[in-house]
Amino acid sequence: MAYLLQHVVNALQWGSFYALIALGYSMVYSVLMLFNFAHGDIFMVGAYIGLFVATGLLALGSAGAVALPNWAVLVLTLILAMALTSVVGMLVERVGYRPLRRAPRASAALTGLMIGITFETLNLALLGAKRRSFPALIETTSYQVAGVSITNTKIMIVVISLLLMLALDQFVRRTKWGMAMRAMAVDIFVVPLMGVPINTMAALTFALGSGLAAVAGVFFGQAYPVLEPYMGMLVGWKAFVAAILGGRGSVLGAALAGFLLGFIEIFVAVVFPSTLRDLIAYSVILLILTFRPYGFFGEPYSARLRL
Amino acid sequence: MRRVFTALAVLAMAAALVSSGCAGRGAPPTIKIGVNAELTGDIPKVGESCKRAAQMWLADIEAAGGLEVGGKKYKVELFIEDNESKPESAAAAATKLITQDEVLAIVGPNASKVAIPAGEVCNNQKCPMISPWSTNPRTTKDRPWVFRACFLDDFQGPVVARFVTEEFNFTKAAVLYDVASDYPKGLAEFFKKAWEEIHGPGSVVAFESFVTKDRDFSAQLTKIIASGAEFLFTPQYYDEVPLILKQARELGFDKPVVGSDSWGSAELVKLAGPLSYGCFFSTHYAAAGAKGATKEFIDRFKAKYGEVPDDVAALTWDSMRIVEAAIKAAGKITGDLATDRKAVRDAMAAIKDFDGITGRMTFTEEGDPIKAAVIVKISNTGEFEFYKFVSPK
Numbered sequence: 001m002a003y004l005l006q007h008v009v010n011a012l013q014w015g016s017f018y019a020l021i022a023l024g025y026s027m028v029y030s031v032l033m034l035f036n037f038a039h040g041d042i043f044m045v046g047a048y049i050g051l052f053v054a055t056g057l058l059a060l061g062s063a064g065a066v067a068l069p070n071w072a073v074l075v076l077t078l079i080l081a082m083a084l085t086s087v088v089g090m091l092v093e094r095v096g097y098r099p100l101r102r103a104p105r106a107s108a109a110l111t112g113l114m115i116g117i118t119f120e121t122l123n124l125a126l127l128g129a130k131r132r133s134f135p136a137l138i139e140t141t142s143y144q145v146a147g148v149s150i151t152n153t154k155i156m157i158v159v160i161s162l163l164l165m166l167a168l169d170q171f172v173r174r175t176k177w178g179m180a181m182r183a184m185a186v187d188i189f190v191v192p193l194m195g196v197p198i199n200t201m202a203a204l205t206f207a208l209g210s211g212l213a214a215v216a217g218v219f220f221g222q223a224y225p226v227l228e229p230y231m232g233m234l235v236g237w238k239a240f241v242a243a244i245l246g247g248r249g250s251v252l253g254a255a256l257a258g259f260l261l262g263f264i265e266i267f268v269a270v271v272f273p274s275t276l277r278d279l280i281a282y283s284v285i286l287l288i289l290t291f292r293p294y295g296f297f298g299e300p301y302s303a304r305l306r307l
Numbered sequence: 308m309r310r311v312f313t314a315l316a317v318l319a320m321a322a323a324l325v326s327s328g329c330a331g332r333g334a335p336p337t338i339k340i341g342v343n344a345e346l347t348g349d350i351p352k353v354g355e356s357c358k359r360a361a362q363m364w365l366a367d368i369e370a371a372g373g374l375e376v377g378g379k380k381y382k383v384e385l386f387i388e389d390n391e392s393k394p395e396s397a398a399a400a401a402t403k404l405i406t407q408d409e410v411l412a413i414v415g416p417n418a419s420k421v422a423i424p425a426g427e428v429c430n431n432q433k434c435p436m437i438s439p440w441s442t443n444p445r446t447t448k449d450r451p452w453v454f455r456a457c458f459l460d461d462f463q464g465p466v467v468a469r470f471v472t473e474e475f476n477f478t479k480a481a482v483l484y485d486v487a488s489d490y491p492k493g494l495a496e497f498f499k500k501a502w503e504e505i506h507g508p509g510s511v512v513a514f515e516s517f518v519t520k521d522r523d524f525s526a527q528l529t530k531i532i533a534s535g536a537e538f539l540f541t542p543q544y545y546d547e548v549p550l551i552l553k554q555a556r557e558l559g560f561d562k563p564v565v566g567s568d569s570w571g572s573a574e575l576v577k578l579a580g581p582l583s584y585g586c587f588f589s590t591h592y593a594a595a596g597a598k599g600a601t602k603e604f605i606d607r608f609k610a611k612y613g614e615v616p617d618d619v620a621a622l623t624w625d626s627m628r629i630v631e632a633a634i635k636a637a638g639k640i641t642g643d644l645a646t647d648r649k650a651v652r653d654a655m656a657a658i659k660d661f662d663g664i665t666g667r668m669t670f671t672e673e674g675d676p677i678k679a680a681v682i683v684k685i686s687n688t689g690e691f692e693f694y695k696f697v698s699p700k
Contacts, residue, residue, distance in 0.1 A: 007525075010525035010529060013525070014523050131546060133549070133580075144559065151557050225550075226549055226550055265526075269527060269530075270530065274516050275486045275518070278518070
């Protein structure tokens with residue numbers, strides 16, 4: 001029992017990353033009808049920005065300028081990384097996607113791939129292939145609860161991720177901005193006629209998605225403190241799968257699918273040899289999509305949706 | 308005018324050739340040894356270490372007044388060729404050393420990608436060659452004239468199995484490795500085989516894998532913890548080891564973690580920090596904490612070149628001394644190159660229990676040494692410290 005619970009705890013943490021990143025894919029996809037394939041690399045950029053902010057703040061502290069307690073450094077790192085990565089996301093939208101808004105969708109998808117590769121190679125050129133170690137900002141403490149090992153880092157990652165997802169869900173459903181986003185998902189050409197500034201809304205969508213990716217990046221740095229330029233590739237692809245699995249336009253769906261993906265990956269590795277993990281995990285997802293081609297909460301494409 | 312110069316130059320060269328030929332026949336023949344090193348190209352540090360160790364060896368011989376073979380002292384000459392760390396240049400350098408410089412034996416190249424083609428040339432031309440550092444099986448495979456001074460990667464499996472058995476008396480092992488990468492996969496399988504030979508089938512209680520680029524090992528580690536393993540062997544690189552250590556400790560695994568020579572990078576300690584302290588891994592050579600002849604070599608090298616010798620320097624030193632031992636064991640220098648080369652090769656293949664600074668060696672039929680590996684302990688300050696020699700059997 002404790003053995004199974006331990007796997008559940010592991011899966012919750014692993015799923016949090018997929019969920020946080022999947023939200024960014026899902027939002028951009030539903031609002032602008034475009035796959036932002038650079039999103040995995042925006043996650044990487046977020047992690048590196050977090051790394052530089054954190055080391056910078058710690059260096060300030062040890063130089064005696066502003067000595068902050070570590071939890072404050074973490075909070076500041078999260079906020080600054082979110083803000084700066086949002087700016088990166090908005091730039092990507094402005095430079096990469098806005099000029100292509102009326103171009104064929106395939107061109108926009110290619111742009112995404114290109115931007116992703118640019119981020120990776122730029123990082124490689126500027127910082128080298130050297131691995132970077134993310135400083136541990138909170139002292140990791142392990143708790144043994146009924147034979148299950150839980151660390152404070154794990155609790156923090158899962159709880160804050162869930163809170164952010166909840167906040168985003170409320171934002172999309174209850175605010176005017178959220179309403180405008182949902183409206184754009186239905187018809188991007190009529191919405192501006194109602195006085196909605198679609199450029200601002202597109203930028204906001206990218207900013208929100210990138211901000212969440214930055215949180216995922218900083219948390220990733222806390223849980224898996226070896227950073228490298230290609231860290232966003234595989235995680236990004238898998239989170240993209242989660243976004244599709246969740247269904248277009250559903251914040252709840254993307255989050256749930258992210259966690260589901262984490263659970264499938266961990267539990268397949270528990271039962272089968274870990275070599276077969278991805279093969280089995282993604283066959284299961286293929287099967288799910290065969291029966292629910294629009295994902296869990298997605299709506300079938302109809303006249304209501306622009307396509 | 309130009310023609311006159313050309314003619315003069317040709318004449319001068321001919322004269323030089325004739326005179327050197329005469330001198331060669333008159334005086335006792337010198338012993339010529341070739342060094343095929345990566346002096347330029349992508350790993351110049353390797354070539355530099357190799358060259359320095361070879362020159363240090365030559366200085367020793369010169370100080371002793373020459374190399375004594377069969378009661379006669381011979382002058383020794385080194386021919387150091389640059390292989391630019393390129394396969395075609397390495398083959399060309401080997402050909403030049405064999406046919407033009409007429410060396411008796413060749414030391415180097417070091418890297419496998421250049422040692423393999425150079426080994427082909429040496430084997431075809433029947434000139435003994437010993438590579439200090441090449442770990443690829445193909446370097447010596449089916450080549451009676453080619454030897455090496457380092458052990459093969461796979462060899463570390465039995466070494467680690469034996470070390471853990473002797474040191475901790477453990478009987479239950481766990482392995483975590485990257486199934487998509489040749490080196491860890493091979494090593495994991497060889498370790499499993501060796502461990503089960505000692506402790507019986509089923510004594511590797513967890514044999515878990517992941518694929519390159521994976522960052523989360525919690526599922527595998529939870530299984531390993533539940534399996535009741537007494538230690539974890541993970542032949543991974545600095546990319547994964549820090550994450551494996553961190554996640555294992557957080558999940559409550561407080562038992563020893565052991566690695567292989569892929570751990571031997573300063574990056575590992577930098578990334579893993581105190582988590583890596585106290586861990587063991589197997590490797591070719593360790594400078595810190597060395598004793599006896601190894602320490603003496605390190606001190607002399609440091610005094611001469613101002614830096615701690617790396618594994619290439621240590622293995623080159625052993626290679627030079629293996630060549631020296633083989634020439635001595637051959638008994639005499641006839642002056643006929645083909646005969647002498649054959650004698651040196653046979654003597655090298657017959658070397659038993661050669662006392663090298665990187666361990667005691669005896670060659671197998673393939674020309675690979677059976678030798679002890681070094682077990683390194685990561686100290687509490689993050690230094691790689693020599694712990695002990697362990698031989699596989």
